[in-house]
Amino acid sequence: MEFPLISLRDFESDFPNLAKQTLKASQEMYEMRTLSDSCVLFCFSWHMGLPKDFFTSSHQDSLPGNTLKFIKYPKLAIKPDDAVPCLTKHTDWGSITLLFTDSPGLELPGGIVINIGDALSLWTGQQLKSTMHCISWEKVLVDQDRYSMPCFVHPNFTTNLRSLRAPESMEAKEITYKKYYNFRMKLTWGSLQGDDGAGALEDVEKELLSYINSLGVTRTLESHALTRTEEVQ
Numbered sequence: 228m229e230f231p232l233i234s235l236r237d238f239e240s241d242f243p244n245l246a247k248q249t250l251k252a253s254q255e256m257y258e259m260r261t262l263s264d265s266c267v268l269f270c271f272s273w274h275m276g277l278p279k280d281f282f283t284s285s286h287q288d289s290l291p292g293n294t295l296k297f298i299k300y301p302k303l304a305i306k307p308d309d310a311v312p313c314l315t316k317h318t319d320w321g322s323i324t325l326l327f328t329d330s331p332g333l334e335l336p337g338g339i340v341i342n343i344g345d346a347l348s349l350w351t352g353q354q355l356k357s358t359m360h361c362i363s364w365e366k367v368l369v370d371q372d373r374y375s376m377p378c379f380v381h382p383n384f385t386t387n388l389r390s391l392r393a394p395e396s397m398e399a400k401e402i403t404y405k406k407y408y409n410f411r412m413k414l415t416w417g418s419l420q421g422d423d424g425a426g427a428l429e430d431v432e433k434e435l436l437s438y439i440n441s442l443g444v445t446r447t448l449e450s451h452a453l454t455r456t457e458e459v460q
């Protein structure tokens with residue numbers, strides 16, 4: 228599998244061709260993505276003894292679709308304090324993320340990093356665990372721009388992520404990916420409104436929150452300083 232056609236470092240230096248090249252790379256990426264994510268999801272279902280299309284059948288062309296993000300971390304004159312990492316600790320929301328980068332951080336030279344996201348973690352009762360990741364300054368070359376291109380693969384909004392390993396008492400509980408997506412959206416953007424992010428949870432269904440807690444995905448919430456999650460258990 229070839230690395231994306233354009234070199235991420237050419238983004239600015241080759242500005243006139245940017246739009247054309249980005250479009251071409253996106254198309255290449257889309258095809259590559261479709262192939263690779265369905266291979267990965269197929270392997271997971273096969274390995275777990277599930278029907279081979281168990282995961283892929285919930286990844287059809289419908290909302291929210293997949294997101295391809297181009298990121299530039301600009302170079303800095305001084306290395307910042309380690310207490311504030313280059314990219315804070317988090318898990319991704321969807322099923323898997325394909326990360327293309329060759330810059331130090333989460334790189335895999337000449338390869339693609341594949342992270343498991345929360346949707347797959349909820350769905351499989353953490354048999355597949357979402358990958359907590361961050362980029363610490365220790366690894367980054369601060370005097371160079373860093374580029375990366377994650378492709379976030381999401382299940383369809385209508386997918387019921389009720390854990391495959393949920394105990395009887397939870398059998399009837401439904402958590403669609405749309406519900407979880409909105410929950411994370413609130414944590415991410417709602418948290419900008421308060422000092423500690425706690426306000427973001429005020430209007431989140433308490434039952435949903437404790438269901439998510441019970442599956443352990445709340446590791447995700449650590450970076451949002453949400454001590455309130457304990458209050459609703």
Ligand SMILES: O=C(O)CCC(=O)C(=O)O
Nearest residue numbers: 298319328332333375377
């Ligand atoms: O830039 C990277 O290498 C990682 C980006 C990432 O983890 C994210 O955007 O969720």
Ligand SMILES: [Fe+2]
Nearest residue numbers: 317318319360
């Ligand atoms: Fe991430």
